[in-house]
Each structure stands twice: as structure tokens, then as C-alpha cells.
Amino acid sequence: MSRLIQDAYTLAKERYAGLGVDTDQALATLDQISLSLHCWQGDDVAGFENPDAELSGGIAATGNYSGKARNADELRRDLDLAYRLIPGTHRLNLHAIYAETGDQKIVRNELQPEHFASWIDWAKANHHGLDFNPTCFSHPLSASGFTLSSPDPAIRQFWIDHCIGCRQIGASFGRALDTPCVTNIWIPDGFKDTPADRAAPRRRLKESLDQILAVPIDRQYNLDAVESKLFGLGAESYTAGSHEFYLGYTASRNDVLLCLDAGHFHPTEMISDKISAALLFVPAVVLHISRPVRWDSDHVVTLTDEVQAILHEIIAGGNLDRVHIGLDFFDASINRIAAWVIGARNVMRAALLALLEPTDRLRSFETAGDYTARLAFQEELKGMPWAAVWDQFCVQQEVPIGIRFLDEVKQYETRELSKRA
Numbered sequence: 442m443s444r445l446i447q448d449a450y451t452l453a454k455e456r457y458a459g460l461g462v463d464t465d466q467a468l469a470t471l472d473q474i475s476l477s478l479h480c481w482q483g484d485d486v487a488g489f490e491n492p493d494a495e496l497s498g499g500i501a502a503t504g505n506y507s508g509k510a511r512n513a514d515e516l517r518r519d520l521d522l523a524y525r526l527i528p529g530t531h532r533l534n535l536h537a538i539y540a541e542t543g544d545q546k547i548v549r550n551e552l553q554p555e556h557f558a559s560w561i562d563w564a565k566a567n568h569h570g571l572d573f574n575p576t577c578f579s580h581p582l583s584a585s586g587f588t589l590s591s592p593d594p595a596i597r598q599f600w601i602d603h604c605i606g607c608r609q610i611g612a613s614f615g616r617a618l619d620t621p622c623v624t625n626i627w628i629p630d631g632f633k634d635t636p637a638d639r640a641a642p643r644r645r646l647k648e649s650l651d652q653i654l655a656v657p658i659d660r661q662y663n664l665d666a667v668e669s670k671l672f673g674l675g676a677e678s679y680t681a682g683s684h685e686f687y688l689g690y691t692a693s694r695n696d697v698l699l700c701l702d703a704g705h706f707h708p709t710e711m712i713s714d715k716i717s718a719a720l721l722f723v724p725a726v727v728l729h730i731s732r733p734v735r736w737d738s739d740h741v742v743t744l745t746d747e748v749q750a751i752l753h754e755i756i757a758g759g760n761l762d763r764v765h766i767g768l769d770f771f772d773a774s775i776n777r778i779a780a781w782v783i784g785a786r787n788v789m790r791a792a793l794l795a796l797l798e799p800t801d802r803l804r805s806f807e808t809a810g811d812y813t814a815r816l817a818f819q820e821e822l823k824g825m826p827w828a829a830v831w832d833q834f835c836v837q838q839e840v841p842i843g844i845r846f847l848d849e850v851k852q853y854e855t856r857e858l859s860k861r862a
């Protein structure tokens with residue numbers, strides 16, 4: 442088999458060389474790309490604070506596939522397998538509800554770095570950077586539907602303190618792992634029906650963010666990000682943290698990253714077209730790559746035109762150092778480890794497709810006004826033997842080639858997941 446892979450790669454390399462593309466260089470660059478895998482795919486966004494509590498905040502994980510992680514050790518074991526099946530070295534994106542507090546109940550605004558000590562040890566041992574998120578949902582103080590934009594000052598203060606604490610926890614990750622942690626704030630705040638006052642919650646949200654970010658934290662260790670959303674379940678008519686709100690907020694400050702979630706816009710509105718615009722005005726962009734399907738923003742990532750376009754914007758645009766690529770989906774109807782692996786491998790495959798593009802050539806057609814040649818080449822590229830280059834990457838990275846990753850997932854399911862109640 443490896444002989445066949447090698448032969449196919451040699452032929453592919455020759456074909457791409459004919460277009461002026463160096464496949465070895467493409468693979469070397471692909472090796473440098475690190476995705477931030479979201480921990481919450483592993484347990485349907487339950488966390489360990491109160492795993493039986495209902496998921497709130499206008500998000501939902503549907504399905505009841507067996508074997509979800511019930512504690513941090515199981516989640517880490519599941520992640521270990523996922524990382525072994527995804528080529529490259531990748532990060533983990535944690536949420537505050539994944540703190541390990543033993544028998545103690547720690548309220549969210551009192552969480553400390555020590556409650557994530559095992560995550561840090563594990564990340565260090567396995568060369569994963571860590572990213573982080575305050576959890577502003579699934580909590581009695583978010584039950585009104587409002588957190589940082591709440592009209593109740595006590596509720597607002599609770600979430601402000603939680604977000605400040607999370608930034609400090611993020612900085613502790615960055616210090617321990619020698620790679621800055623992106624701490625991303627997403628809040629569910631919104632109205633089911635038409636608001637009488639659209640401005641007041643946004644004014645309060647701005648004030649809350651200003652207070653959260655007024656606490657100085659070294660950007661060498663922690664980078665702040667904010668994530669918009671068009672609507673959520675039960676917040677269909679209005680969200681305080683809309684795209685325009687956060688685009689304006691991040692552009693006006695220049696020290697906060699803009700998080701674009703592919704599932705948080707109108708169904709035909711694509712984030713791929715927002716990256717080049719946003720990067721002219723904000724220091725960096727964080728992506729939550731997801732797949733929206735009708736009302737749901739969080740299906741497993743497939744190799745869609747949009748995912749290819751997103752990676753194209755990052756790579757052909759020369760923006761790899763200013764875009765933090767994260768994943769965000771939660772599917773409880775299929776094997777959760779396979780969900781991670783399928784989604785992450787697809788993002789890496791889209792990255793490879795972008796790396797195998799003769800960008801300079803396409804741009805010179807465009808500059809010359811030769812849109813015919815541009816289109817002809819773009820379409821021709823779709824039939825190039827990129828899958829042979831991908832297989833070679835998997836060989837180099839010592840991960841299963843093709844569908845073989847599924848055998849390992851199935852074996853693990855029999856050995857481990859099937860024993861979970």
C-alpha cells in the first residue's frame with residue numbers, strides 16, 4: 442500500500458510541478474497549520490460543573506449516540522484518539538465548564554487556573570496549545586436570556602467577573618504552554634420577539650466588555666476575542682452581540698480579535714468573504730469553522746465549497762499568521778470522536794487544496810483581465826490529483842490513510858465507548 446501511495450504521490454508531484462506548484466513545500470506548510478479542536482464535541486457541551494443540567498443559551502446538541510465522555514479523563518482519552526487520527530499537531534479549545542474541581546462546587550466567577558491543572562499537564566505532555574472560553578450559558582444567572590448585557594447590574598457583574606477570571610486562566614495556559622491562549626467571549630443574550638429597545642442591551646454589553654478588557658493581561662500569553670451570532674433558539678429576533686456590534690467594537694480598539702463562526706450568519710452569508718475585509722481593520726481573526734444547516738449552526742464540517750473558500754482566503758491571502766483556525770460543531774447522533782476527526786481532516790484537506798493552487802498565476806490572469814483563463818484554471822484545478830498528496834501527508838504524519846481511521850474509531854468504540862452507561 443505505501444508503495445502505491447508513493448507512486449501516486451510522485452505522479453501528482455509531477456502534475457503539480459507542471460503548474461508551478463511545489464507539493465513538498467505545500468506539505469511542509471500544511472504541517473505548520475494548527476487547528477483548535479473544540480472540547481465540547483466530546484460530551485455534547487455538558488461539561489463537568491453540572492453534567493445533567495439542561496444545555497441553554499439557544500444552542501442544542503441533538504442525538505443520543507452512546508459513549509459520550511462522562512468525565513475529564515474520558516474526554517482526554519477520546520481526544521487522544523482523535524488527535525492520533527488527524528495529521529498535524531493541534532490545539533484544544535476548552536470551556537470554563539470543563540474545570541476539574543473535585544468534590545468542591547466552585548462558582549464560575551471564582552474559577553482559578555488550578556482548576557485546569559490536569560488539562561495543562563495533559564496539553565504540555567502532548568504538545569497541544571490551549572484556547573479558552575468563559576461559559577455564559579447553562580447557568581441560573583443566564584436563565585433570563587441575558588448575561589453581559591443584562592439590565593440587572595448584579596447579573597452583569599457576575600458575568601464580568603467570570604470573563605475577567607477566564608482571561609487570567611487563559612494567560613496561565615499561555616504561560617505554561619509557551620503559546621498564547623485565545624480566550625473567546627460568546628454570549629447568548631437576545632430576544633425571542635421584537636425588542637422595544639435595540640440599543641440599551643448593546644450599550645450595556647459595550648460597557649461590560651470595556652470593564653472586562655480594562656484588566657491588563659499580557660498579550661504574549663492571552664489574546665482576547667469576541668464572537669457574534671445572528672440568532673439562537675429562543676433569541677430569534679435580536680441578539681445584543683451581533684456581527685456589526687463586534688466588528689465595530691474590535692475595529693475601534695485594535696487589541697481584540699474578531700471571531701467569525703461560519704454558522705452564525707444568514708444561510709447564504711459566507712464568512713469566507715469577510716476575512717479579507719475584517720483583516721484590514723482588526724488585528725487578527727478567530728474562526729469557528731462549522732456547517733450551518735437550516736436552523737442549526739453546528740453540523741460536522743464537510744469539504745464544502747465554503748470550507749475550501751475559507752481556507753483559500755487564509756492561505757492564498759497570506760493570512761496564516763493572523764487567523765486562528767478553530768472548529769465548532771456538536772453532533773450527538775454519530776460517534777463523537779469520528780465527528781472531530783472527519784471535521785478536522787476536512788479542514789486540513791481544504792488547507793491542502795489551497796496550498797496546491799498556483800496563486801500567482803491566477804492573479805496574473807486577473808490583473809491582465811483574462812477572466813477566461815482564470816476560470817479555466819480554477820475549474821481544472823478541481824480535477825488535479827490532490828488526494829494523492831493528502832495520502833502522502835497522512836503517511837508522513839503517521840496517521841491512517843483514507844477511511845482506515847474509521848477502523849480505529851470502531852475498535853475504540855467496542856473497547857471503550859460501549860462500556861460507558
Ligand SMILES: C[C@H](O)[C@H](O)[C@@H](O)C(=O)CO
Nearest residue numbers: 481486500574627702769
Ligand atoms: C459552546 C460554544 O461556546 C459555542 O459553540 C459558541 O462558540 C457558539 O458558536 C454558540 O453558538
Ligand SMILES: [Mn+2]
Nearest residue numbers: 668702729769
Ligand atoms: Mn462558535
